[in-house]
Amino acid sequence: MKKEVTNKVKRIDTEVDRLRMRRKDTDTLKVTENVFDEPTLKTLYTLSSKGILKAMGGPISTGKEANVFLAEGEDRDIAVKIYRISSSTFNSMEDYILGDPRFRNVRHSKRDIIFAWTKKEQRNLIRAKEVGIRVPEPIVAERNVLVMEFLGENEKPYPQLKDIRLDKEVAREAYDTIIHYIDVLYKEANLVHGDLSEYNILVVPETNEPVFIDMGQSVTSEHPRSRDFLLRDIENIVRYFKKYGIDEDPHGLYSSIRDKEEKTQIIDS
Structure with missing residues (x-):
């Protein structure tokens, strides 16, 4: 029942232009401004090719640095967290990055830091889950996209x-x-x-x-x-x-x- 599906990532070539046009006219897609840039769409396509992601649904939440979307996985609903590359700033990230040994060898470009940040969230969730803390189960991190267990019922978180x-x-x-x-x-x-x-x-x-x-x-x-x-x-x-x-x-x-x-x-x- 994915009536709110906004993007079939398998049709990436045609959907890039369609998304750009619909952003002007659709309130839902205005929320996703600067999220579905071409590199991110290619990442979603990669996840689709691997069978992890079938279709993207509507937004679940919008944060300072990332948007989370409901999505259709192979056999269950999943959550897809997309860290914005083009519009994000490091004002809220800097305190956590500086001094973290896991960022020591990361180049200080916006893209590389966001990729490392996404991987770090995946590892943090794994570590938390391993010691018995209830967190979303991470499925995969690919560039600026983190796929996780969807925590909710009937498509509502x-x-x-x-x-x-x-x-x-x-x-x-x-x-x-x-x-x-x-x-x-x-x-x-x-x-x-x-x-x-x-x-x-x-x-x-x-x-x-x-x-x-x-x-x-x-x-x-x-x-x-x-x-x-x-x-x-x-x-x-x-x-x-x-x-x-x-x-x-x-x-x-x-x-x-x-x-x-x-x-x-x-x-x-």
């Missing part, structure tokens, strides 16, 4: 934490799970989300299970600002859950996570 109201008992369980995820992510996956808030957490309606998304900016503990990012993540979550009567000290939680890490390092040594 799961809601963001900011958009739902939980009862107090469920809110407490969700809060405890999120703090546990931050802890496990830091100590077992050696990662800090770096931009965690009610905007970057989905909630599974049936179970109220939180899901971490948007992990492109996540950094390893070796990053010079990793501890700043860790504290900020904790502060954002504590701030949000205050409205449910949960009042905890973010600095205390931060110290607890750091103390456990240091004790583990002493034991391991």
Whole structure:
């Protein structure tokens, strides 16, 4: 039931021109301005040729640096995240790139950094999933395109934490799970989300299970600002859950996570 399909990537030669024309007249495609440039369309065609992608659907979300689209995979719906090359800036990326050893050998052109950023998000998701954190399962990263598991039902994504109201008992369980995820992510996956808030957490309606998304900016503990990012993540979550009567000290939680890490390092040594 893909009535909103806007682009059959297998017809790339004719669709490039068609997309350019329809952008002027279609509100949906105005959202995708500067997304479907020719190199990106070629990447989508490559994914189509490999059988990973059958058709692109409508937009799920629009972020500062990327757009996410619902798409049709071989046997299930998938999410396709496209980092914009022509219109993106590095204002929101720079803090995470500088000091990350994974960018050490990357050329400092916009294209190469975005390609590396896309690969990094794929690896971050893999590492998070390996330690038991609920995240979208990454399928493949190709240049500036990341293909992931679609988290939703009936072509609608799961809601963001900011958009739902939980009862107090469920809110407490969700809060405890999120703090546990931050802890496990830091100590077992050696990662800090770096931009965690009610905007970057989905909630599974049936179970109220939180899901971490948007992990492109996540950094390893070796990053010079990793501890700043860790504290900020904790502060954002504590701030949000205050409205449910949960009042905890973010600095205390931060110290607890750091103390456990240091004790583990002493034991391991």
